[in-house]
Amino acid sequence: MNNLNQHYQQFCVMCGEQKENGIYIHSGFICDQCESEIVKTEVTDEKYNYIVQRLKKLWLKNA
Amino acid sequence: MLKKWKIRILILWYKALFLLGLKTEEVHYIGGSETLPPPLSKEEEEVLLEKLPSGDVAVKSMLIERNLRLVVYIARKFDNTGVNIEDLVSIGSIGLIKAVNTFDIDKNIKLATYASRCIENEILMFLRRNNKIKTEVSFDEPLNIDWDGNELLLSDILGTENDTISRNIEDEVDKKLLKKALSRLSDREKVIMELRFGLKDGHEKTQKDVADILGISQSYISRLEKRIIRRLRKEFNKMI
Numbered sequence: 001m002n003n004l005n006q007h008y009q010q011f012c013v014m015c016g017e018q019k020e021n022g023i024y025i026h027s028g029f030i031c032d033q034c035e036s037e038i039v040k041t042e043v044t045d046e047k048y049n050y051i052v053q054r055l056k057k058l059w060l061k062n063a
Numbered sequence: 064m065l066k067k068w069k070i071r072i073l074i075l076w077y078k079a080l081f082l083l084g085l086k087t088e089e090v091h092y093i094g095g096s097e098t099l100p101p102p103l104s105k106e107e108e109e110v111l112l113e114k115l116p117s118g119d120v121a122v123k124s125m126l127i128e129r130n131l132r133l134v135v136y137i138a139r140k141f142d143n144t145g146v147n148i149e150d151l152v153s154i155g156s157i158g159l160i161k162a163v164n165t166f167d168i169d170k171n172i173k174l175a176t177y178a179s180r181c182i183e184n185e186i187l188m189f190l191r192r193n194n195k196i197k198t199e200v201s202f203d204e205p206l207n208i209d210w211d212g213n214e215l216l217l218s219d220i221l222g223t224e225n226d227t228i229s230r231n232i233e234d235e236v237d238k239k240l241l242k243k244a245l246s247r248l249s250d251r252e253k254v255i256m257e258l259r260f261g262l263k264d265g266h267e268k269t270q271k272d273v274a275d276i277l278g279i280s281q282s283y284i285s286r287l288e289k290r291i292i293r294r295l296r297k298e299f300n301k302m303i
Contacts, residue, residue, distance in 0.1 A: 021120065022120065023120050023123050023124045023127065023160075024077075024120070024124040024128075025124060025127050025128055025131075025156070025160075026099075026128055026131060030160075035160065035164070036164075038157055038160050038161070039160060039161050039164045039165070041157075042188075043185070043188040043189045043191075043192045044192055048189075051157060052150055052153045052154055052157070053153070055153040055156050055157065056149050056150075056153050058153075058156065059149065059152060059153075
């Protein structure tokens with residue numbers, strides 16, 4: 001069963017890098033590091049807008 | 064019971080898709096004809112929440128994905144705020160990811176309830192921040208642009224000239240130096256300067272007026288004035 005958790009490397013919609021571990025949402029992949037970055041980022045942080053724009057990739061092909 | 068088995072099989076199916084790298088092939092548009100995955104039933108949610116603490120990515124992915132309708136539903140409530148729906152859904156998704164990551168199964172609350180609060184809170188916080196930014200005006204805010212493309216900045220109107228403060232100080236210093244230099248002149252020379260440049264009463268007199276007051280010719284006053292100014296200049300140079 002544990003072997004099933006190991007999957008092919010995917011391109012993260014956030015950092016654009018090829019990573020092995022992460023979550024799949026709708027049509028995109030978010031790596032572990034970016035996921036924890038999302039969780040700890042507040043709306044007042046400078047990178048918040050960047051995250052909002054990158055997450056659009058989950059929905060829109062050309063975002 | 065059947066539903067619980069169904070969701071367990073679905074978890075395995077998700078894992079198989081991840082393994083094959085097939086999960087990310089599909090792309091949907093928020094307002095598109097394709098529908099989002101249906102929300103989880105109570106039994107399905109129970110099974111997934113039991114497995115959530117284990118850090119299973121398929122479980123986490125399913126919990127997020129199957130609550131995306133909630134994100135779109137809440138985002139649409141804020142459609143009239145001037146922020147476009149794609150941004151709102153994106154912000155809502157951040158709220159949902161935070162919700163799944165911080166959800167405590169021991170608190171005896173439905174994930175959908177907790178996630179709704181997180182999603183709404185995330186959007187509200189964003190709108191509040193946006194409103195705050197809107198009321199703040201930068202000194203470098205361009206108010207207008209002329210035909211040559213030069214920007215008129217707010218600071219151009221509100222700011223002061225660079226030397227407004229220093230100019231007054233310099234004037235004060237010059238006055239002190241002049242007073243000191245004048246003290247080195249003879250009484251008649253001092254009177255000529257005071258009358259000509261209004262140093263006492265602020266009223267400047269012509270060379271003819273000064274000549275009449277002192278009973279000497281205007282040409283002599285003119286010569287004396289030039290000589291006095293030369294002397295004063297020398298005195299100034301010594302002092303600076």
